[in-house]
Amino acid sequence: MNNDSTTKILTCIICPNSCRISLTYDPDTQEITSIHGALCKKGKDWVEQELFKPMRTLCSSIRITGGREPLASIRTTKAVSLSSIKELMELIKASSIKAPVEIGQVVLSEPLGLDCDVIITRGVDRL
Amino acid sequence: MNEKINVSILIIGAGPAGTAAALGAKEAGEDSILIIDRDTRAGGILNQCIHDGFGLMRYKRALSGPEYAQLDIDSCHKKNIPILTDTYVHTIIKGDDHFTIKAIATGRLYSIKAKAVILAMGCRERTAGAISLPGSRPAGIYTAGTAQRLLNMQNTLVGRSCVIVGSGDIGLIMARRMTLEGAKVQAVTELQSYPGGLDRNIRQCLDDFDIPLYLETGIVSVHGNDRVCGITIAPLRSDRTLDMKNSQYITCDTILLSVGLIPENELSRSLDIAIDPITQGPIVTGDLMTSCPGVFACGNVLQVHDIVDLVSEEAKRAGRTAVSFVSGAYADTKELFSIYAGEKIRYCVPQVITPSSTTTLSLRVTEPITDATISITNDATLIKKRRYSFTQPSEMIQIEISVPENLVGSLEVNCE
Numbered sequence: 001m002n003n004d005s006t007t008k009i010l011t012c013i014i015c016p017n018s019c020r021i022s023l024t025y026d027p028d029t030q031e032i033t034s035i036h037g038a039l040c041k042k043g044k045d046w047v048e049q050e051l052f053k054p055m056r057t058l059c060s061s062i063r064i065t066g067g068r069e070p071l072a073s074i075r076t077t078k079a080v081s082l083s084s085i086k087e088l089m090e091l092i093k094a095s096s097i098k099a100p101v102e103i104g105q106v107v108l109s110e111p112l113g114l115d116c117d118v119i120i121t122r123g124v125d126r127l
Numbered sequence: 128m129n130e131k132i133n134v135s136i137l138i139i140g141a142g143p144a145g146t147a148a149a150l151g152a153k154e155a156g157e158d159s160i161l162i163i164d165r166d167t168r169a170g171g172i173l174n175q176c177i178h179d180g181f182g183l184m185r186y187k188r189a190l191s192g193p194e195y196a197q198l199d200i201d202s203c204h205k206k207n208i209p210i211l212t213d214t215y216v217h218t219i220i221k222g223d224d225h226f227t228i229k230a231i232a233t234g235r236l237y238s239i240k241a242k243a244v245i246l247a248m249g250c251r252e253r254t255a256g257a258i259s260l261p262g263s264r265p266a267g268i269y270t271a272g273t274a275q276r277l278l279n280m281q282n283t284l285v286g287r288s289c290v291i292v293g294s295g296d297i298g299l300i301m302a303r304r305m306t307l308e309g310a311k312v313q314a315v316t317e318l319q320s321y322p323g324g325l326d327r328n329i330r331q332c333l334d335d336f337d338i339p340l341y342l343e344t345g346i347v348s349v350h351g352n353d354r355v356c357g358i359t360i361a362p363l364r365s366d367r368t369l370d371m372k373n374s375q376y377i378t379c380d381t382i383l384l385s386v387g388l389i390p391e392n393e394l395s396r397s398l399d400i401a402i403d404p405i406t407q408g409p410i411v412t413g414d415l416m417t418s419c420p421g422v423f424a425c426g427n428v429l430q431v432h433d434i435v436d437l438v439s440e441e442a443k444r445a446g447r448t449a450v451s452f453v454s455g456a457y458a459d460t461k462e463l464f465s466i467y468a469g470e471k472i473r474y475c476v477p478q479v480i481t482p483s484s485t486t487t488l489s490l491r492v493t494e495p496i497t498d499a500t501i502s503i504t505n506d507a508t509l510i511k512k513r514r515y516s517f518t519q520p521s522e523m524i525q526i527e528i529s530v531p532e533n534l535v536g537s538l539e540v541n542c543e
Contacts, residue, residue: 011326015183016434018326020517056331059178059191060307061279070282073177075191082335089307103197122174122193 005033010050012043021047055079059121060092062107067099067124074107078116087112099126132239135159135453136446137228139394140247141210142171144426146199147439148245149208151446157453160208161239163230165215169203170196171249172272173435175279178300180327184436195435211237219244219398221419242453243421245445246395246409250388250427252297258386260292262349262358271297271385275304284308286381290358291315292346296324296433296521298385303332305383312336313377316344316360321495323385325433325521345369355380388431398422405474406430412463413477413486413530414448415441423449430476430489433523437489444487464534469541471496473520483532487525492542495519501542503528506535 005024012019019039025032030052038044049055057079061071080088088111097107101120108118136152138145141164149160168174173181176192183189186198203210211230214237218229226244230237252270260268269277269285275297277283287310291298294317302312315333320343322329333340347359347369361374390408392400401410401418408429409417416423425445426438451457463479468490475490492499499515501524511528518524530538 011330013327013331016180016325016327016522020326054335056335057179057189058307061177061282063282069280071280073191073193073279075177075179085307103194121177121191123197 008051009037010047012038012046014042014046019043023047023051025051054082056082056085058085058088058118060089062092062118062120063096064099064101064124065096066127067101068127069124072097072101072120072124073122074118075121076114076116076118080114080116084112084114088114092118099124128234129236129238132161132237133159134161134239134241136161136243136245136449137226137239137241138162138245138247138446139216139228140164140171140249140426140428141166141169141200141212142247142249142426143173143196143199143435143438144249144428144442144445145171145245145247146196146203146210147442148247148423148425148446148449150199150202150206151443152245152450153206153208153446154443155447155450157446157450161241162203162208162210163214163216163228163239164210164212167213169200169210169212175272175276176300177279178304181435184434185439192435199439216394219394219422221398226421243423243449245442245449246392246417246422246424246428247426247442247445248391248394248428250390250431252384253387253389255384257389258292258384260349260384261346263351265349265351265353265355267351267355267381268349269381269383271295271301271383274381274383275301278304278308284310285383286310286355286379288313288379289381289383290360290377290379291383291385292358293317293384293386294322294324294329294340294342295385295387296328298383299324299328299332301383301385302338303336306336306338310381312338313379314339314341314360316341316346318343318345318363321519323387323521347371347374349382350376355382358382388427390428390431392428395422395424395428403474403476403478405468406476408476410478411476413480413484414451414457415445415477416448416452421452423452430474430523433521437523437525441487441489464530464537466538466540469539471499471542472501472540475540480530480538482530482534484530485527486530487527488540489523489525490540491520491523492518493520496542499542501526501540503538503540505531505538508535510538 173192173196181195214232228239425442
């Protein structure tokens with residue numbers, strides 16, 4: 001290993017294999033010089049993303065009014081940057097939806113200008 | 128009001144195991160199926176598992192728990208498989224050629240006659256009492272799954288500042304969930320030198336939010352009279368005693384326990400079904416039949432799974448073999464051979480097998496192992512060998528084997 005490269009081991013979160021992927025990169029140019037330990041191509045792509053801009057699917061709940069249950073569960077349709085999650089949670093907490101809601105229903109469209117929707121993942125019937 | 132029902136196959140539990148077992152039975156040609164569940168909603172524990180990552184094997188995409196559950200519930204509806212919710216099975220009586228199942232619902236008693244029963248009741252959590260948690264018992268101590276249900280189903284955040292004891296997956300998932308909802312998760316503690324949950328959950332639930340994980344750390348005492356006010360933790364010395372010189376007090380109002388799951392087998396025990404002391408689930412054959420002919424088990428009531436996709440697969444198999452039992456195609460004179468968990472193997476399911484069959488073995492290792500080789504042998508004959516670059520107790524390993532015709536003695540599974 002030369003002096004201006006850094007080695008990191010990242011655990012892939014894409015599937016339960018939890019591959020421990022080791023990679024070497026140049027912290028100045030942000031160039032990855034080697035990747036080892038990924039069982040699939042997805043893991044290789046993931047680790048490149050994870051190093052500089054980690055992305056996560058946000059799963060949470062949203063308040064339901066007039067429903068059999070007080071909450072429906074939700075998630076983003078795509079992974080969003082980890083750094084945007086806090087602000088997205090604030091937006092979700094401030095929102096509420098009228099029952100009934102169904103799985104797949106969009107409750108927030110491109111929130112905060114992000115490239116994703118927030119959809120219902122557990123339906124709630126009207127009371 | 129008393130209601131009498133006659134079915135071919137009765138399934139107890141409408142979680143991922145129960146619904147998949149029903150679909151497996153239906154696909155095998157059985158039309159007379161009934162699923163009973165004590166909850167208001169079918170779907171079992173998945174209803175409160177709102178995080179994603181379910182279905183990666185089966186559907187090649189990451190679904191949340193409720194979405195995964197709903198797919199099989201919808202299939203049951205489409206195939207006219209009835210699901211009786213809000214109904215609690217309290218007794219199973221074995222008759223000569225059938226079972227009588229007694230169940231109770233609001234204002235109603237059921238007496239159900241079935242030719243076969245599939246157990247799919249899932250598991251429940253170990254509690255503060257089960258681990259002899261030291262210190263007082265104030266309000267504010269919850270199992271992680273209870274806190275998850277309160278938060279995700281009933282909109283109740285159980286505390287503002289919490290310590291999670293045990294690093295099982297539900298604890299890790301709750302560390303993230305509580306953080307997202309505005310609580311401060313002070314730490315996760317674990318007695319072992321390795322986490323109880325999957326590595327991907329350490330990364331996305333703890334590391335993402337800078338929540339510290341203290342491995343090889345025990346609980347000295349829980350503090351508080353009316354409500355939890357703190358917890359004292361200490362690292363373990365090599366002799367597994369608490370190193371009090373390095374103990375630390377953490378102020379918190381809530382403690383979540385994520386210290387393991389126990390298959391829920393009260394009904395199975397009432398039938399005198401043999402239980403494996405390690406898995407705490409029924410001892411089964413490769414066909415997933417328990418020691419009581421006609422009673423099958425699948426999902427977390429059989430063995431605690433780490434991945435729901437594997438639950439569904441196992442349950443479908445139980446559904447299919449239950450059909451072969453009720454149709455009379457099942458030979459109960461099959462000779463049974465034991466399969467033993469040997470070196471570095473914690474358990475192996477099934478525990479008994481029949482010659483000339485194909486069987487999926489589920490097993491876990493006793494400790495984290497790099498470059499593991501798992502071999503299945505009969506006498507000195509090698510039946511199958513599999514290599515793993517890394518494996519640990521939190522991962523269930525499945526190996527499909529063809530059991531030879533001429534078995535000598537028992538089978539043994541070893542890891543090196």
